[in-house]
Amino acid sequence: xxxxxxxxxxxxxxxxxxxxxxxxxxxxxxxxxxxxxxxxxxxxxxxxxxxxxxxxxxxxxxxxxxxxxxxxxxxxxxxxxxxxxxxxxxxxxxxxxxxxxxxxxxxxxxxxxxxxxxxxxxxxxxxxxxxxxxxxxxxxxxxxxxxxxxxxxxxxxxxxxxxxxxxxxxxxxxxxxxxxxxxxxxxxxxxxxxxxxxxxxxxxxxxxxxxxxxxxxxxxxxxxxxxxxxxxxxxxxxxxxxxxxxxxxxxxxxxxxxxxxxxxxxxxxxxxxxxxxxxxxxxxxxxxxxxxxxxxxxxxxxxxxxxxxxxxxxxxxxxxxxxxxxxxxxxxxxxxxxxxxxxxxxxxxxxxxxxxxxxxxxxxxxxxxxxxxxxxxxxxxxxxxxxxxxxxxxxxxxxxxxxxxxxxxxxxxxxxxxxxxxxxxxxxx
Numbered sequence: 001x002x003x004x005x006x007x008x009x010x011x012x013x014x015x016x017x018x019x020x021x022x023x024x025x026x027x028x029x030x031x032x033x034x035x036x037x038x039x040x041x042x043x044x045x046x047x048x049x050x051x052x053x054x055x056x057x058x059x060x061x062x063x064x065x066x067x068x069x070x071x072x073x074x075x076x077x078x079x080x081x082x083x084x085x086x087x088x089x090x091x092x093x094x095x096x097x098x099x100x101x102x103x104x105x106x107x108x109x110x111x112x113x114x115x116x117x118x119x120x121x122x123x124x125x126x127x128x129x130x131x132x133x134x135x136x137x138x139x140x141x142x143x144x145x146x147x148x149x150x151x152x153x154x155x156x157x158x159x160x161x162x163x164x165x166x167x168x169x170x171x172x173x174x175x176x177x178x179x180x181x182x183x184x185x186x187x188x189x190x191x192x193x194x195x196x197x198x199x200x201x202x203x204x205x206x207x208x209x210x211x212x213x214x215x216x217x218x219x220x221x222x223x224x225x226x227x228x229x230x231x232x233x234x235x236x237x238x239x240x241x242x243x244x245x246x247x248x249x250x251x252x253x254x255x256x257x258x259x260x261x262x263x264x265x266x267x268x269x270x271x272x273x274x275x276x277x278x279x280x281x282x283x284x285x286x287x288x289x290x291x292x293x294x295x296x297x298x299x300x301x302x303x304x305x306x307x308x309x310x311x312x313x314x315x316x317x318x319x320x321x322x323x324x325x326x327x328x329x330x331x332x333x334x335x336x337x338x339x340x341x342x343x344x345x346x347x348x349x350x351x352x353x354x355x356x357x358x359x360x361x362x363x364x365x366x367x368x369x370x371x372x373x374x375x376x377x378x379x380x381x382x383x384x385x386x387x388x389x390x391x392x393x394x395x396x397x398x399x400x401x402x403x404x405x406x407x408x409x410x411x412x413x414x415x416x417x418x419x420x421x422x423x424x425x426x427x428x429x
Contacts, residue, residue, distance in 0.1 A: 072376025164273030171266020244389030275348020296421030304414030
């Protein structure tokens with residue numbers, strides 16, 4: 001198999017890699033800047049902060065419910081490169097709205113500013129809905145069969161490295177700079193997208209169903225009745241339900257339990273990006289290019305163990321008592337800081353090892369004219385799982401469940417994810 005990194009020299013791969021990298025960077029730069037600004041500058045209540053994060057997460061997922069079926073049909077009917085260019089054009093307008101929201105909220109009009117920011121989050125969900133199926137489905141058209149796993153791993157690693165950069169930068173710059181940067185990156189992404197190689201329709205032209213409810217139902221039903229796809233999608237979706245709990249919980253946890261500032265919060269979130277990127281590379285090496293769920297059960301069980309370890313560390317963390325928040329240097333100087341950092345990184349590494357092969361599985365076990373619709377069906381179910389995770393966080397928070405207990409619940413769910421991964425391995429490997 002061609003060394004995966006060698007694909008970065010290929011005209012058939014590099015433009016789509018850079019396009020998705022810039023898109024993930026920009027999306028995360030804006031969302032992290034928004035979440036940290038609202039968490040640290042607008043609200044001063046842990047429950048309100050967590051509920052805002054859950055609301056933002058839910059809004060970003062609504063388009064996946066309503067439009068994934070349409071996006072999958074279009075991607076399997078129209079040249080995928082053409083759709084990418086349309087989506088990247090729309091991103092510029094979305095970032096204008098988001099940047100305006102940040103600036104208006106910064107000026108003191110928090111209600112209007114938050115409304116515009118959440119509108120941008122919803123529209124970014126639409127953006128991701130149409131781009132998501134393509135970034136995976138285009139790979140089997142441009143890459144050889146023995147390159148797809150490596151290409152998928154690079155896309156995943158690139159995505160999470162982009163998230164890393166967006167997260168770190170959002171935590172260290174002011175909202176004014178973030179507003180300018182998201183507009184500039186959107187413009188650069190538009191230029192790069194012009195160079196994505198054509199990826200025309202592979203099968204017969206589809207009759208597009210514009211009804212979001214019936215189209216979504218038919219798409220999911222047509223995919224989920226196939227046992228191997230059913231198990232793969234369930235495995236991925238359950239993983240992202242756990243992920244939603246973690247994504248929503250961590251910013252308020254860092255502020256209110258670890259008593260650390262927004263720079264620390266951005267670095268903590270960034271650890272997940274580093275870990276998943278590392279996990280993507282490790283699992284590709286272990287599997288040697290073979291697409292398999294062999295290591296999925298062990299990987300997610302290890303993730304659960306590290307979640308328990310983090311929960312125990314959080315319970316024994318010595319926070320400040322005078323309202324002061326630890327800076328990065330002060331945080332690292334704390335006795336258990338390195339253990340916290342290590343456990344968070346390990347959670348992400350094992351999570352990446354679990355989920356990356358499952359995405360490659362989705363795009364290689366169906367014909368090339370069905371890959372976009374398969375990924376779209378997966379996105380619909382994933383969105384449902386993540387919304388469920390968000391609602392569970394809201395409900396448990398209202399019941400008084402602490403963030404550290406939320407980690408234990410997520411760890412218990414890893415056992416279910418391991419069972420699903422084992423079932424997929426037995427069914428297909």
